[in-house]
Amino acid sequence: MKRLINQTPAPVTRALLGLLPFVLLVIAYVLASEARLAENPADKLLPSFTQIGDAIYRMAFEPSKRTGEYLLWADTASSLSRLALGVLIAAAIGLVLGLFTGALPLVSAAASPLLTVVSLIPPLAILPVLFIIFGLGEVSKVALIAIGITPYIARDLQRRTREIPSEQLVKAQTLGAGTSQIICRVLLPQLMPRLIDAVRLSLGAGWLFLIAAEAIAATDGLGYRIFLVRRYMAMDVILPYVAWITLLAFLIDLLLAGLSRRLYPWQSKGAW
Structure with missing residues (x-):
């Protein structure tokens, strides 16, 4: 059995593993934002992506x-x-x-x-x-x-x-x-x-x-x-x-x- 220390990911696998933390962070942010806005629509701490997009455009x-x-x-x-x-x-x-x-x-x-x-x-x-x-x-x-x-x-x-x-x-x-x-x-x-x-x-x-x-x-x-x-x-x-x-x-x-x-x-x- 090949030891973990000797395993090198393929290029595609390496790219996917590199993207994984960012995807998880985005998912965590969306869930937290929706939860806070559901309790208080005027909450400013974690704005939704729609609010962020409006701010970027402005x-x-x-x-x-x-x-x-x-x-x-x-x-x-x-x-x-x-x-x-x-x-x-x-x-x-x-x-x-x-x-x-x-x-x-x-x-x-x-x-x-x-x-x-x-x-x-x-x-x-x-x-x-x-x-x-x-x-x-x-x-x-x-x-x-x-x-x-x-x-x-x-x-x-x-x-x-x-x-x-x-x-x-x-x-x-x-x-x-x-x-x-x-x-x-x-x-x-x-x-x-x-x-x-x-x-x-x-x-x-x-x-x-x-x-x-x-x-x-x-x-x-x-x-x-x-x-x-x-x-x-x-x-x-x-x-x-x-x-x-x-x-x-x-x-x-x-x-x-x-x-x-x-x-x-x-x-x-x-x-x-």
């Missing part, structure tokens, strides 16, 4: 009476622009810090202790400081995202740099390569796919910092809208927004994974 396809904007799309554009800018800044700074602290012992001795200390500071704890320094505009929100995920990216790339076999560095020096050539021609090409992986892993934290900043001080954005309507217990709006954020995060991760495979196909075969 937010996405009807212009706001106050601003004339289609709120879902306007909020999405604002949030994605903040997230993209913050992640790009974090990726650039993280790459430089990770590369140089991992490759140059002198730089590591000077910068690594500070990088470690900064990585231990809860980014949300300094959000009031950012608001005081940069004001309540876009800069403080982008800065929170960048400060929040830069240490993670930098430390991950630092570790990846140190994992590159020293034989490669010795061979490059034997062929006459200088420090700058080794960094640009040997280390950097191998770190770029690792940078994409680090960004993918840090996006969850990036979304957290974005939502927190928008909830506290913003006039638009997905986080702002969720915390705005919570005072009315508008779960028919909150739940679709949460699902939309989840879908966006999944699509961004999928896009980055595809970009990594396309630009660096050798990575899946093992760079070192």
Whole structure:
């Protein structure tokens, strides 16, 4: 008899097993919603799918009476622009810090202790400081995202740099390569796919910092809208927004994974 630990599901079975938890969650939600609405039709905690659909249509396809904007799309554009800018800044700074602290012992001795200390500071704890320094505009929100995920990216790339076999560095020096050539021609090409992986892993934290900043001080954005309507217990709006954020995060991760495979196909075969 084949042991369970050795059984591998077929592709179709794997897909069905992957869908099963979602189906069960939907069924559980429908049953709970119907039970609550049967007792109290005005209940707002678990709206029906009809109510959720009406809310989605209202937010996405009807212009706001106050601003004339289609709120879902306007909020999405604002949030994605903040997230993209913050992640790009974090990726650039993280790459430089990770590369140089991992490759140059002198730089590591000077910068690594500070990088470690900064990585231990809860980014949300300094959000009031950012608001005081940069004001309540876009800069403080982008800065929170960048400060929040830069240490993670930098430390991950630092570790990846140190994992590159020293034989490669010795061979490059034997062929006459200088420090700058080794960094640009040997280390950097191998770190770029690792940078994409680090960004993918840090996006969850990036979304957290974005939502927190928008909830506290913003006039638009997905986080702002969720915390705005919570005072009315508008779960028919909150739940679709949460699902939309989840879908966006999944699509961004999928896009980055595809970009990594396309630009660096050798990575899946093992760079070192």
